[in-house]
Amino acid sequence: xxxxxxxxxxxxxxxxxxxxxxxxxxxxxxxxxxxxxxxxxxxxxxxxxxxxxxxxxxxxxxxxxxxxxxxxxxxxxxxxxxxxxxxxxxxxxxxxxxxxxxxxxxxxxxxxxxxxxxxxxxxxxxxxxxxxxxxxxxxxxxxxxxxxxxxxxxxxxxxxxxxxxxxxxxxxxxxxxxxxxxxxxxxxxxxxxxxxxxxxxxxxxxxxxxxxxxxxxxxxxxxxxxxxxxxxxxxxxxxxxxxxxxxxxxxxxxxxxxxxxxxxxxxxxxxxxxxxxxxxxxxxxxxxxxxxxxxxxxxxxxxxxxxxxxxxxxxx
Amino acid sequence: xxxxxxxxxxxxxxxxxxxxxxxxxxxxxxxxxxxxxxxxxxxxxxxxxxxxxxxxxxxxxxxxxxxxxxxxxxxxxxxxxxxxxxxxxxxxxxxxxxxxxxxxxxxxxxxxxxxxxxxxxxxxxxxxxxxxxxxxxxxxxxxxxxxxxxxxxxxxxxxxxxxxxxxxxxxxxxxxxxxxxxxxxxxxxxxxxxxxxxxxxxxxxxxxxxxxxxxxxxxxxxxxxxxxxxxxxxxxxxxxxxxxxxxxxxxxxxxxxxxxxxxxxxxxxxxxxxxxxxxxxxxxx
Numbered sequence: 349x350x351x352x353x354x355x356x357x358x359x360x361x362x363x364x365x366x367x368x369x370x371x372x373x374x375x376x377x378x379x380x381x382x383x384x385x386x387x388x389x390x391x392x393x394x395x396x397x398x399x400x401x402x403x404x405x406x407x408x409x410x411x412x413x414x415x416x417x418x419x420x421x422x423x424x425x426x427x428x429x430x431x432x433x434x435x436x437x438x439x440x441x442x443x444x445x446x447x448x449x450x451x452x453x454x455x456x457x458x459x460x461x462x463x464x465x466x467x468x469x470x471x472x473x474x475x476x477x478x479x480x481x482x483x484x485x486x487x488x489x490x491x492x493x494x495x496x497x498x499x500x501x502x503x504x505x506x507x508x509x510x511x512x513x514x515x516x517x518x519x520x521x522x523x524x525x526x527x528x529x530x531x532x533x534x535x536x537x538x539x540x541x542x543x544x545x546x547x548x549x550x551x552x553x554x555x556x557x558x559x560x561x562x563x564x565x566x567x568x569x570x571x572x573x574x575x576x577x578x579x580x581x582x583x584x585x586x587x588x589x590x591x592x593x594x595x596x597x598x599x600x601x602x603x604x605x606x607x608x609x610x611x612x613x614x615x616x617x618x619x620x621x622x623x624x625x626x627x628x629x630x631x632x633x634x635x636x637x638x639x640x641x642x643x644x645x646x647x648x649x650x651x652x653x654x655x656x657x658x659x660x661x662x663x664x
Numbered sequence: 665x666x667x668x669x670x671x672x673x674x675x676x677x678x679x680x681x682x683x684x685x686x687x688x689x690x691x692x693x694x695x696x697x698x699x700x701x702x703x704x705x706x707x708x709x710x711x712x713x714x715x716x717x718x719x720x721x722x723x724x725x726x727x728x729x730x731x732x733x734x735x736x737x738x739x740x741x742x743x744x745x746x747x748x749x750x751x752x753x754x755x756x757x758x759x760x761x762x763x764x765x766x767x768x769x770x771x772x773x774x775x776x777x778x779x780x781x782x783x784x785x786x787x788x789x790x791x792x793x794x795x796x797x798x799x800x801x802x803x804x805x806x807x808x809x810x811x812x813x814x815x816x817x818x819x820x821x822x823x824x825x826x827x828x829x830x831x832x833x834x835x836x837x838x839x840x841x842x843x844x845x846x847x848x849x850x851x852x853x854x855x856x857x858x859x860x861x862x863x864x865x866x867x868x869x870x871x872x873x874x875x876x877x878x879x880x881x882x883x884x885x886x887x888x889x890x891x892x893x894x895x896x897x898x899x900x901x902x903x904x905x906x907x908x909x910x911x912x913x914x915x916x917x918x919x920x921x922x923x924x925x926x927x928x929x930x931x932x933x934x935x936x937x938x939x940x941x942x943x944x945x946x947x948x949x
Contacts, residue, residue: 367797389793392827394820397786401824404790407776408798428817431780432787436769 352502353380355485356413359492360384366492367405371398371416373445376502395425402440403432411439411492418444418460418501419451422467434470439495442467447477447501448588449630449638450538456629465593467499468566475565476519477501479540483563490519501537519564522572526559531657532576532618533559534595535586542639543586545646550653557653568598574606576618582660583618584653588644589625596622619660623652665880669711673876676744677706678932681905683740683753685920685928691757692919693765694733696909697809700840700873700900701734705741707879708805708836715802718747718772725802728788731809731838732766732778733917739763739771747773782815784808785835789825792833792893803886807836811843814852819864822893826865831887835861835895838873840902844916861895873898907937 349357357380360366368377369389381388391398395416402412414421421444422429433440444463451458467475474496478484480503491498525540526547535543540561547557558580562568576583577599585596599620607617623644631641639645643652680702688695709716714725729738736756743750748771755761762770766779778784788806795802812818825833837857841848848854861868867888872878879898888894902916903909906928909918920928927938 386797389828391824394824396817397789397821397824400783400786400817400821401790401793403776404787404792405794406790407787408791408794410794410797427780428783428786431777432783435777 349379350376350504351481351485352488353377355488356380357383359488360387363411363492365409365411367410367412369398369402369412369414371395371414371420373415373417376415376443376445376504395420396428399425399428399440399442400432403428403436403438406433406438406440407436411441413441413443415443415445415502417451417458418447418463419458422460422463422499426466429467429473430470433497434472437472437497439492439497441491441498441500443500443502445502448537448539449635449642449644450504452635452638453632455632459629461589461625461629462593463499463501464565464589464595465597468593468598473497473499474567475499476563477537477565478503478563479537479561487519487563494519503538520567520569521564522569523561523563524558525561526557528556528558530556530580531558531582531584531653532580533557533584533586533653534562534573534576534599535559536562536565536595537588539586539588539644542644542646542649546586546649546653549646549650553654555654555657562595565595565598568602570602570605573599573602574610577603577606578610578613578615578617580618582621582657584621584623584656586623586644586649588630591622591624591626594624596620596624619656621653621656623649665877670876673706673710676710676741677703678905679744680706680737680740681932682929683743684736685906685925685932687736687740687753687756688918689920689922689925692917693736693756694916695736695918696842696902696912696915697731697734697838697840698737699904699906699909700902701807701838702737702740702904703874703876704807704836704838704879704898704900705734705737707876707883708807709741709745711876711880713880713883714805718742718745723800723802726775726788726791726804728775728778728784728791728804728806729767730778730784730788730806731781731812734807734809734838735765735767738767738774742771742773781809781812782817785818785825786821788833789821789828789830792825792830793828795832796828796830801832803832803834805834805836807838809843810837810839810841810848810854810857813837813854813857813860814843822861822864822866825893829891830893831889831891833893834886835866835893837895837897838900839870839897840900840904842902842911842913842916846913857897858895865892866895867892868895868897870897870899873900874904906931907935
């Protein structure tokens, strides 16, 4: 059992409204399934029906937690999420498997790198992107307490995860996992650990770097972001998402809202450096090779950030 | 069904059609399909075949209008039966109320919103599954259009409902043989709908959607088969009851003038067409 399955099992036992559903994506719950007879529903490879049925169950007071591959969950059934769940605000929790870089060598069909943008667009749907299983498991009870719809980027225990040792304190509140004062790196999900190690490398070169785990992308803590934009020379966003729609967009939206306020205090708004996938799909290969190829290993991130920082310093 | 009972339902259906025609003015509504499903709506809500009443009843059956554009017939039926003040029907499309072209849950009697086709069969399957899990005897009726059967999500949900043996789930298809702008068989032929559902593991029957006796005979046998969802294909006529609107491809959505309305109300009463009069206010969307 993974920490996620452990957490789900406890919740299924304590809350009789919970129904665990899947569109034949059993990997994240395979050990759990035999333990919850009568509380598990597999609709087959039918993401639209998964969402429609979850809406019907939620309408009757049940609390469905649904699973499907992120790409198909958020895109094949997008209109069902928007119309059946978004309009009504029904408390359905949608868990997307292999989001972002985690689709490995599957290719662009399976790459969910617009998922956060899409889910963020739907009124009433919240977005949570944990940096490891422990954070996911710890957040679940709080997520269910909100009685609101959520999209969660699932993270498996394999591969590199959050090695910072600092975990979620509260949904909606970004976590500072590494303190610093010159550069602020904002990241989430599977890349947080790499961003954190990049910060350590940069510090060896004498640059002070703060790293923040922005696990909750919606609702976003705008005050926190504004504070970062006012107090750091450079804000770097590290995310396995297109440049549009994800955390980079969120930061840009925040700048648009708060730049006058920051400037009125005599400060300058931080330089914004989005390290994203830009406007293209990533190289389909094994996860560690994706990171290498796309420049998201700790070393590559440190080098990219260093280059930008030098550029900013010369510009300043 | 006694003659008195049939006459009571007929009188109610007449008033529902009157309301539908009135809602087809001052901005208009989807009049053709609203008239075709008026008898189905009246039968379902007023015959006693389903457990439905204006009083909130946790054991009530659930009706979902998946083809939301028929909402004038639904609202007229609900208002006539006392779910809400009948005077609210005159608020159609007004900012002071929430009575617009598709259903929403702020109107008493509406279980879930719709408008986008192909959604509520899956939602209905979810509710039916909840009833199975709760060992509730209630039934879930989903009213769909024949044109709606073009949507792939209908067939996806049909497969899943059948796999989960949801025999408390009943689909009623308003088979008026038209989709938005064209006869269904001209655009995307649907026949045989019965065999399509049967091959998906459902049990299907065809009936006359304008005969209360035939509807009663069909509904009396529900579920048609244990462990299988049921599909009722109700043969209807688009624009039913108003001769100059019947079977007209261009009477899907219409916005009539007051003069046209009085002529159409007269047709509804007499059953005689004023086909020599051109309907100027009609709009094909």
